[in-house]
Amino acid sequence: MKFKKTFTVFLTVLIMTLSLSGCSKSSTTNNSQTQTEKKQVKITVMNSKGEIQTQLEKMAKAFMNDNKDITVEVIPAPAGQSPFEKVSSLYSSGNAPTLSMLDPGDIVKFKDKAADLSSEKWINDSFDRSLDSAKVDGKVIGFPFAVEGYGFIYNKELLDKAYGGNFDASAVKTQKDLEEMFKKLEASGVGSIIVSPMDWSLGGHFLPLSYSTQSKSSDDVNKFIEDLKAGKVELAQNKQFKGLMATLDIMKKHNISKSSPLSGTYENGPEALATKKAAVWFMGNWAWPQIHELDAENNSYAFLPVPISNDAADYGNSEIPVGVTKYFILDKEQNSQEQQAAAKKFLEWIVYNQTGQDYLVNKANVIPAFKNITIESQDPLAKSIKKYMSKGKTLQFMVTLPSDHWSKNGASMQKFLDNKIDVNGLAKEIQEYWKNIK
Amino acid sequence: MREESRFIDKLKTYIVYAGPTTFVFFTVIILPFLFGIYLTFTSYDGISNSHNLVGFANYIEAFKDTKFLASFLLTLKYVLYTVVFTNVIAFLFAYILTSGMKGQNFFRAGFFTPNLIGGIILGFIWQFIFSKLLVYIGNNFNIPIFSTSWLADPVRAFWTLVIVSVWQNSGYMMVIYIAGFMNVPKDLLEAANIDGANAWRRMVNVIIPMMIPSITICLFLTLQRGFMVYDVNLALTKGGPFKSTELISMYVYNQAFLSQKYGVGQAQAFVLFLVVALVSVIQVYFSKKMEVEA
Incomplete structure (x- = not known):
């Protein structure tokens, strides 16, 4: 009888500790994982362009083929939900995505959480003024992903x-x-x-x-x-x-x-x-x-x-x-140094790698904001926009x-x-x- | 001394049996609720790392917001219609389906089914019906009332919400009413019969007084669901056309997450909570008073 009682108490304590341990910070476990599994880094990308979700997933797969030590997971923001809603809820739950695709107007709200990208290589290859909405306090914190018109x-x-x-x-x-x-x-x-x-x-x-x-x-x-x-x-x-x-x-x-x-x-x-x-x-x-x-x-x-x-x-x-309507921001608060480095590599891969460029322009039908990408898009609407851009016949996209x-x-x-x-x-x-x- | 040990024993038993549940309840319901109330007094925007205390500023802004009040009135109208229609229809269904008609089990299951479909899916199904199917029928058979989409007209869009909600909820309420009908003692009905009471008298003086507990539950559920409705609203009309069917839950959500006025939205949500709690308590109090013993 006595044994039974102590056993139930023991069990209760066990359950309570188990449920408590579920609340511990995930970032610490991420760190230990990356150390034990020989640098296998996992990054998450929050996509708020629902129409290219499958294309982005394929793009991530192609990137993983080139970089075996990095796993990229693309998570969609549900249709009808603003990217800000999705990202802010992910931040509150401690699962901030490594890269979040945001609307330009929301970038400034993440200035304390976003990593400084001012020294990245692609900065010099981006179109004039495409970084305007990504600059906060003189630092560039956004990667211009898509030009739209x-x-x-x-x-x-x-x-x-x-x-x-x-x-x-x-x-x-x-x-x-x-x-x-x-x-x-x-x-x-x-x-x-x-x-x-x-x-x-x-x-x-x-x-x-x-x-x-x-x-x-x-x-x-x-x-x-x-x-x-x-x-x-x-x-x-x-x-x-x-x-x-x-x-x-x-x-x-x-x-x-x-x-x-x-x-x-x-x-x-x-x-x-x-x-x-x-x-x-x-x-x-x-x-x-x-x-x-x-x-x-x-x-x-x-x-x-x-x-x-x-x-x-x-x-x-x-x-x-x-104008540039989608930017990626890189989280520095809830993602480890390794994850940030991997994410930077991913962005660079999109801009400079042949495969990356091909996925961006031809598969996802995105008009890139970078001068070095010369692949001609097959999409007539993108071509039409490029024509207006080359003639300088553009208005500000508010x-x-x-x-x-x-x-x-x-x-x-x-x-x-x-x-x-x-x-x-x-x-x-x-x-x-x-x-x-x- | 003995008192004390008995208290400790009780506490032990409580912790063993209800401890985990209490813990979970406290952490996922009570704490967020209290924290939410705390947030109404701050300038939190949902994402920044710091926030300031602003006192009652959010509440003042919440009450100054005329669209909040308009949306609230619209919700009251919606609640009124859905509560009345859902309960009347559910009660009638229950009455018919306990009268011993053929195939009543089949009908019971049939009427209950809409309740098993999630509000979002249900909203999309009905969106298709209102904006495509009925328009098609209306155009082909010259029925002017259906020839344009109901969802494009503010007044009709409101009624689509009522129709879909009633359709969804009346089956569930019907099941509760059926249970109520089954619990009316047969001897009372027999006695009323012998006394020469007709069907109407039996209904008013015997069945309804005996069914007050079911009515209490159904009224409470429909009231609460009516005030809290979000999924059907989102999937069916998205608050449109031009925000004319934006019910209070959706309004508060948009205020917090779309307009990014987190504090104001939270304050409005808390006001909504107080109103719903008050209405529910009053309703339960009065209907409890009406309960009778057989």
């Missing part, structure tokens, strides 16, 4: 038919030209444009065109944002904002889903393009895998700028926004807007798209949003 994606085959010959994209420079193009398309028997109603597209990509077209100088654009915050801007009187919304009005008028403008989803876009229900879609080059999947034969897609006035010379009428900008203003844009509010009501809601930003 957006505008009107158009199907040249259909436009050639509508124009009865060779369609010249550079001829469409004003709102009038745009409307004429839509009308010609409709006359040729196909739908003209599909306007996707997602808040991230309308609020995160379309609306910011009215900020980036304010001025060629990014300082002036930043000042415009500061003025918005201070409540000093009357958007309803702003030429660029009014112009952009007038363009949206034209898009609304010709929208193939105008009977129920808010019911569409992202997937409807590539579907409408592939089935030739529409020839134009407002979206970015990230949509290429989906378009290509449904319309595999057609490689004639390219970008048109979104015109904001009827003066062809106005800034923004022949430029499309291009990547450092507040984190809820797309969601809250996207809702206001949806109201405008559904004709629930007019342009003045929309201007008021957007100004109201900016006033509450600190």
